[in-house]
Amino acid sequence: MPEPGQTSVGEVLIVTGMSGAGRSTVANALEDLDWYVVDNLPPKMLRPLLELSDMAGGAVPRVAVVVDVRGRDLFESLPEVTRSLRDGRHLRIVFLDASDDVLVRRFEAVRRPHPLQAAGTIVDGIRRERARLAPVRESADMIIDTSSYNIHQLTSRVAELFASADASPHTVTVMSFGFKYGLPPDADLVADMRFLPNPYWTDELRGLTGEDEEVREFVLGQTGAREFLDAYTAALEPVLAGYQRENKRHSIVAVGCTGGKHRSVVMAREIAARLGQMPGVAVGVTHRDLGRE
Structure with a gap:
């Protein structure tokens, strides 16, 4: 428990602003960044x-709260509440804005009314909202004008501003599997290792797995194995860089053989080791079918 007057919550981010300016996009991007x-x-x-977060003893180091006019009259207390919370906390208010014509186009595109338009027009709702949000905008620590941003550009901007220093732009899971058990339904890319001789047909290797050094040496010693690794990881490099640019934060590279026990396990580990040397990529390995009979 923190001492009186102290807090264990690290950063607190309040996301507010105009309806249609991208609050949902920012919230999703922050969640992907582990807020x-x-x-x-x-x-x-x-x-x-925040008091509940304090009681969690630092388990929730970065909290982002989306506050907007959907809170109706309760929203009016935001400036007063944030002033009282700033003491002892790293609290910032981010205000999302966009030009009136852009907001109108966005509401028309989704065919939804503005939350404050009532019996009037979208423009009426925008004007009411601007008047209501004026004190909040004045107290904001950061104003982001999203008029010229699409969803991907806004997500990138959020990552630039609010990603932790040690965050990887992209996480890869390299998954070995057996084709006889079916393709992984969530795989982004699939590599087939059945072009290599199967250790299963070698008596002394049949009862082992790709986790054993004997099997690893057998698989990597086959014609084409190392050439494949060189070519495949080289081909993945621009793909993963493109995923980062497009804000795709996680991908699964599936590596298959017949039963998911020998060749795919070895090659998945080798691919993961090579991908782990690429900048901005965090890699994990999982073996879906290794324990199956």
Whole structure:
């Protein structure tokens, strides 16, 4: 438990701004960056939320809260609440804005009414919202104008501003599997190792797996094995770089053989070791079918 007057929550980010300016996109991007995100929280619930986070003993180091006019009259208390919470906390307010014509086009594109337009027009709703949000905009630590951003560009901007220093732009899971058990349904890329001789047909290797050094040496000693590794990982490099540019934060590279026990296990580990040397990529390995009979 923190001492009186101290907090264990690290960063607190309040995301607010105009409806249609990208709050949902920012919230999703922050969640992908491992922020704990709470959407549509009434301002007066901020203190109880942060007190609960304090009681978690630092388990929730970065909290982002989306606050907007959907909170109706409760929203009016936001400036007062944030002023009282700033003491002892690294708290920032991010205000998302966009030009009126861009906001109108966005509402027309999704065919939804503005939350404050009532019986009027979208423009009426935008004007009411601007008036209501004026004090919040003035107290914001950061204003992001999203008029010229698409979803991917806004996501990239959020990553630039709020990713932790040690965060990897892209995480890869290299998964070995057996074709006889079916393709992994969530695989982004699939490599087939059945072009290599199967250790299963070698008596002394049949009862071993790709985790054993004898099997590894057998597989990597086959014609084409190392050439494949060189060519395949070289081909993956621009793919993973493109995923990073497009804000795809996770991908699965599936590596298959007949039963998922020998060749795919060896090659999955070798591919993972090579991908782990690429900048901005964090790699994990899993063997889906290794324990099957």
